[in-house]
Amino acid sequence: MAMFVLALVVLVGWKLFQGSQLTLHKFGWRFLVQSDWDPVNENYGALPFIFGTFVSSIIGVLIALPLSVGTAIYLTELAPNWLRQPVMMLIEMLAAIPSVILGLWGIFVMVPWLRDWPFPFLKKTLGFTPFFQGPIYGVSILAAGIIIAIMILPIITSVSREILRSVPDSQREAAYALGATRWEVTRIAVLSYAKRGIFGATMLGLGRALGETMAVTMVIGNRPEIAKSLFAPGYTLASAIANEFSEATTEVYLSAIFELGLVLLLVTIVTNIVAQLLIGNFGVGKRVPAGH
Amino acid sequence: MTLNSIPLSRLAGQATGIEASSVTPSPVAFDVRDLNIWFGSHQVLFDVALQVPARAVTAIIGPSGCGKSTLLRSLNRMHDLVPSARMEGRITLFGEDLYSKKIDPTLVRRRIGMVFQKSNPFPTMSIAENVTVGLRLNGLRKSDLLQERLETSLRMAALWDEVKDRLNAPAISLSGGQQQRLCIARALAVQPEVLLMDEPASALDPIATAHIEDLILDLKKEFTIVIVTHNMQQAARISEHTAFFYLGKLVEFDTTTKIFTTPAQKQTEDYVTGRFG
Numbered sequence: 001m002a003m004f005v006l007a008l009v010v011l012v013g014w015k016l017f018q019g020s021q022l023t024l025h026k027f028g029w030r031f032l033v034q035s036d037w038d039p040v041n042e043n044y045g046a047l048p049f050i051f052g053t054f055v056s057s058i059i060g061v062l063i064a065l066p067l068s069v070g071t072a073i074y075l076t077e078l079a080p081n082w083l084r085q086p087v088m089m090l091i092e093m094l095a096a097i098p099s100v101i102l103g104l105w106g107i108f109v110m111v112p113w114l115r116d117w118p119f120p121f122l123k124k125t126l127g128f129t130p131f132f133q134g135p136i137y138g139v140s141i142l143a144a145g146i147i148i149a150i151m152i153l154p155i156i157t158s159v160s161r162e163i164l165r166s167v168p169d170s171q172r173e174a175a176y177a178l179g180a181t182r183w184e185v186t187r188i189a190v191l192s193y194a195k196r197g198i199f200g201a202t203m204l205g206l207g208r209a210l211g212e213t214m215a216v217t218m219v220i221g222n223r224p225e226i227a228k229s230l231f232a233p234g235y236t237l238a239s240a241i242a243n244e245f246s247e248a249t250t251e252v253y254l255s256a257i258f259e260l261g262l263v264l265l266l267v268t269i270v271t272n273i274v275a276q277l278l279i280g281n282f283g284v285g286k287r288v289p290a291g292h
Numbered sequence: 293m294t295l296n297s298i299p300l301s302r303l304a305g306q307a308t309g310i311e312a313s314s315v316t317p318s319p320v321a322f323d324v325r326d327l328n329i330w331f332g333s334h335q336v337l338f339d340v341a342l343q344v345p346a347r348a349v350t351a352i353i354g355p356s357g358c359g360k361s362t363l364l365r366s367l368n369r370m371h372d373l374v375p376s377a378r379m380e381g382r383i384t385l386f387g388e389d390l391y392s393k394k395i396d397p398t399l400v401r402r403r404i405g406m407v408f409q410k411s412n413p414f415p416t417m418s419i420a421e422n423v424t425v426g427l428r429l430n431g432l433r434k435s436d437l438l439q440e441r442l443e444t445s446l447r448m449a450a451l452w453d454e455v456k457d458r459l460n461a462p463a464i465s466l467s468g469g470q471q472q473r474l475c476i477a478r479a480l481a482v483q484p485e486v487l488l489m490d491e492p493a494s495a496l497d498p499i500a501t502a503h504i505e506d507l508i509l510d511l512k513k514e515f516t517i518v519i520v521t522h523n524m525q526q527a528a529r530i531s532e533h534t535a536f537f538y539l540g541k542l543v544e545f546d547t548t549t550k551i552f553t554t555p556a557q558k559q560t561e562d563y564v565t566g567r568f569g
């Protein structure tokens with residue numbers, strides 16, 4: 001099984017590599033650092049997509065992480081037994097919502113709401129920083145980050161929960177015996193023991209976030225720009241591939257799309273490997289994240 | 293020795309499980325009365341009553357599964373953390389009801405140090421941090437005071453000389469015996485009144501065990517110590533009083549000399565002479 005997955009990944013990577021020969025030769029490393037994406041003049045730079053991918057993913061992780069870890073702590077350390085299973089099931093149901101449905105909800109419910117309430121509020125309170133300036137369209141990198149947070153919440157929560165559950169009770173007892181309160185036990189015995197694993201869970205969530213396509217495409221605005229403001233529309237590698245491969249009429253254009261795919265594949269693989277290495281130490285989470 | 297040769301008066305005393313006057317001339321630390329403990333519907337301790345003398349070592353012996361750890365953990369309210377555990381009875385420490393509604397269980401545990409069978413230092417903390425963590429929980433921040441207590445505790449645990457040059461090394465870089473002494477230092481640092489030890493040397497080699505035993509003999513000058521052990525020689529070497537448990541009942545509680553030379557109960561005699569268990 002592991003061999004099969006490895007072979008598949010190598011094969012896909014090789015195909016992407018072959019498919020992107022044209023742009024690899026034509027632009028070299030410039031492809032990664034150039035910010036023009038101009039199919040008409042056959043000039044291709046992936047920087048806006050790389051930027052959009054990372055910024056939206058990082059926003060997603062920053063939002064999801066405290067919520068997920070908080071929930072995982074609540075579920076393993078605090079919640080009464082009868083409540084644990086139902087809450088976890090609810091969270092796992094969130095993961096079962098198809099991306100496109102979440103995207104629809106994003107467009108018709110979340111984005112208008114963000115545009116009318118939270119975004120103007122952010123602009124008023126944090127508008128002095130460059131990140132919350134400029135016109136508010138609703139569709140934006142920030143909206144994409146929020147959708148991503150919703151999508152990666154279940155995975156980070158459930159892996160963190162397994163990590164926390166793998167903390168030996170002898171660690172908790174050591175802290176309790178010193179007269180620690182529940183919260184102190186969680187802090188000194190549980191979280192410090194689990195922090196590497198939780199970092200791994202976060203990386204796993206990041207891996208998901210980077211490749212998330214459908215829902216993000218629907219709320220990010222799809223404009224290959226690099227703007228400081230999080231209210232501005234953006235574009236991600238995955239969205240660009242999904243949107244533009246059918247329009248890629250020239251060979252160079254197609255090659256550029258393939259190269260975007262190659263970049264995305266490499267980035268997600270590296271992230272996932274790091275995540276698995278961190279989590280693997282805890283003897284849990286030996287799961288391969290599902291693709292999109 | 294057969295059951296028939298035991299004077300009736302002794303038997304009567306044993307039937308209640310205590311013989312306070314003959315056993316405890318020194319002040320009483322723990323006074324356990326009518327203690328019954330269940331896990332779910334499974335009763336583990338039956339009507340246990342015993343008085344643990346202060347500033348002495350009391351050993352708890354008995355075959356495995358007889359409820360020794362369960363008794364020990366009731367003394368610092370560790371069962372509060374096990375949802376299925378239920379307790380009846382009364383336990384006082386120096387006259388104060390440990391299970392009173394008014395008392396905060398975390399404060400109880402702060403007064404009563406505990407050392408576990410398997411050493412459990414905090415792996416992400418250094419040697420020094422492990423020792424001072426309880427103090428820092430109590431809000432102690434002054435570094436010279438922490439430093440002082442760090443040294444005192446490590447000295448009391450007979451570990452200072454071995455670690456004084458690497459206090460900031462990770463706790464898990466120590467050997468098994470050192471880790472257990474580190475756990476003892478950690479328990480001592482918060483200056484508890486009592487030290488509970490659950491087979492603290494059972495995972496250690498003979499040299500490390502001897503270290504721990506010497507340490508216990510030293511500590512009993514200042515602390516009340518209750519130690520669970522399955523090692524009869526160890527109980528004989530270090531304790532003044534010994535309680536023998538069998539199937540959740542306190543069979544006999546007396547001076548260690550008595551338990552090991554002229555026990556009142558046949559079961560005790562069989563156990564200490566190695567005929568079962």
Ligand SMILES: Nc1ncnc2c1ncn2[C@@H]1O[C@H](COP(=O)(O)OP(=O)(O)O)[C@@H](O)[C@H]1O
Nearest residue numbers: 331336355356357358359360361362363374376
């Ligand atoms: N947390 C628990 N939940 C359920 N049963 C327990 C628990 N702890 C101990 N027991 C049961 O209580 C009995 C006594 O255990 P214990 O006090 O650990 O014995 P000892 O320390 O003498 O070996 C055993 O039958 C054990 O299975």
Ligand SMILES: [Mg+2]
Nearest residue numbers: 360361362490
């Ligand atoms: Mg035990």
